[in-house]
Amino acid sequence: SNHLSDRIRNMSTSATLAMAAKARELRNEGKDIIGLSLGEPDFNIPDFIKDAAKQAIDENYSSYTPVDGYAELKTAIANKFKRDNGLDYGAGQIVVSTGAKQSLFNVAMVVLNPGDEVILPAPYWVSYSDIVKLAEGVPVEVPTQIDTDFKMTPEQLEGAITPKTKMLWFSSPCNPSGSVYSVEELEALAEVLKKHPDIYIVSDEIYEHINFAGGHVSIAGIDGMYDRTVTVNGVSKAFAMTGWRIGYIGAPEWIAKGCTKLQGQVTSGANAIAQRAVITALEAPVSKIQFMIDKFHERRDLVLGLLGEIEGFNLNVPEGAFYVFPDISAFFGKTLKGVTINNASDFSLYLLEHANVATVTGEAFGNPNCIRISYAASEAELKEAIARIKAVL
Numbered sequence: 141s142n143h144l145s146d147r148i149r150n151m152s153t154s155a156t157l158a159m160a161a162k163a164r165e166l167r168n169e170g171k172d173i174i175g176l177s178l179g180e181p182d183f184n185i186p187d188f189i190k191d192a193a194k195q196a197i198d199e200n201y202s203s204y205t206p207v208d209g210y211a212e213l214k215t216a217i218a219n220k221f222k223r224d225n226g227l228d229y230g231a232g233q234i235v236v237s238t239g240a241k242q243s244l245f246n247v248a249m250v251v252l253n254p255g256d257e258v259i260l261p262a263p264y265w266v267s268y269s270d271i272v273k274l275a276e277g278v279p280v281e282v283p284t285q286i287d288t289d290f291k292m293t294p295e296q297l298e299g300a301i302t303p304k305t306k307m308l309w310f311s312s313p314c315n316p317s318g319s320v321y322s323v324e325e326l327e328a329l330a331e332v333l334k335k336h337p338d339i340y341i342v343s344d345e346i347y348e349h350i351n352f353a354g355g356h357v358s359i360a361g362i363d364g365m366y367d368r369t370v371t372v373n374g375v376s377k378a379f380a381m382t383g384w385r386i387g388y389i390g391a392p393e394w395i396a397k398g399c400t401k402l403q404g405q406v407t408s409g410a411n412a413i414a415q416r417a418v419i420t421a422l423e424a425p426v427s428k429i430q431f432m433i434d435k436f437h438e439r440r441d442l443v444l445g446l447l448g449e450i451e452g453f454n455l456n457v458p459e460g461a462f463y464v465f466p467d468i469s470a471f472f473g474k475t476l477k478g479v480t481i482n483n484a485s486d487f488s489l490y491l492l493e494h495a496n497v498a499t500v501t502g503e504a505f506g507n508p509n510c511i512r513i514s515y516a517a518s519e520a521e522l523k524e525a526i527a528r529i530k531a532v533l
């Protein structure tokens with residue numbers, strides 16, 4: 141392995157995928173593991189979307205696709221941006237990719253030069269910092285705490301900006317915290333950014349529909365931000381289409397062009413069948429997926445109620461996505477069943493080995509006091525998992 145490039149040796153393995161692999165290993169050994177570590181809806185894809193994919197196969201959508209996506213899909217995406225976000229993106233500003241993960245990687249490679257700083261309000265989605273580093277950018281974490289619902293304040297943003305700052309990346313609703321920025325909060329951040337016109341924004345809105353507070357706000361719609369924002373979205377979460385691998389951006393044209401150029405040399409256009417199915421998914425009214433959102437809402441309340449009964453769990457009320465991100469630092473320094481808990485990784489591992497419940501350490505998301513628990517699981521599993529957690533604490 142000492143022949144591996146520095147690039148890949150210095151990269152961390154996705155902690156969420158590593159946890160899932162560890163859980164799978166224990167399951168293979170015969171252990172009854174409840175997996176609450178993955179960010180993956182446990183629903184089946186709605187039938188009307190599956191039908192569109194079957195039809196696409198029969199209609200022979202089998203050739204290479206345009207590098208930036210089928211024209212009909214880009215039209216559906218433009219209409220979706222207008223309908224749901226009030227944003228006007230033309231075809232030349234939209235790029236379809238193999239998942240929002242690729243969209244994010246493209247943008248990093250296209251916008252960052254070596255040494256450019258990228259502000260990441262922490263906790264942030266697990267892959268942001270490694271994607272930034274791969275593009276030779278420098279992640280600058282801005283820690284936030286549970287008492288501000290893990291949201292970055294304008295003062296914190298101002299304090300993190302240096303002459304080297306090139307971008308700000310954040311998700312709302314946030315993975316892992318579930319926090320949703322209000323229009324007032326985004327306007328306050330925009331006021332700071334207006335003083336620094338050379339900073340670009342990645343607004344990751346992949347959880348936009350899984351929002352229990354009502355009213356998703358896109359920062360691109362806020363005065364002065366449109367020309368400097370890349371709005372990232374995809375179908376993995378809201379449509380339960382994680383394995384279909386379709387994500388997309390709406391962006392300033394020069395960024396979109398750069399992403400298309402890069403993608404043209406690396407992956408070419410995204411999967412043909414999946415793209416055709418996504419046209420149907422995006423054209424459908426949001427009411428078609430409301431049943432999933434309602435279920436997530438019920439489960440959030442269930443999980444908060446049950447975890448709230450465990451002493452040492454400090455919880456806030458996440459307004460979106462499908463995660464809770466409790467602060468468990470009250471357990472640090474304690475010894476349970478002979479295991480000393482020094483940090484969130486120890487705690488998460490303890491839950492896996494003694495309660496047979498897989499969670500993810502907050503360290504992976506830039507917050508060492510918390511763990512992430514995904515409630516994209518059935519109510520029965522959630523109840524059983526939390527009962528087991530309570531029993532071993």
Ligand code: PLP
Nearest residue numbers: 179239240241265315374376387
């Ligand atoms: N952004 C966030 C905040 C996510 O949670 C995820 C998936 O976990 C992604 C992007 C990547 O989504 P995709 O499946 O479209 O690559």
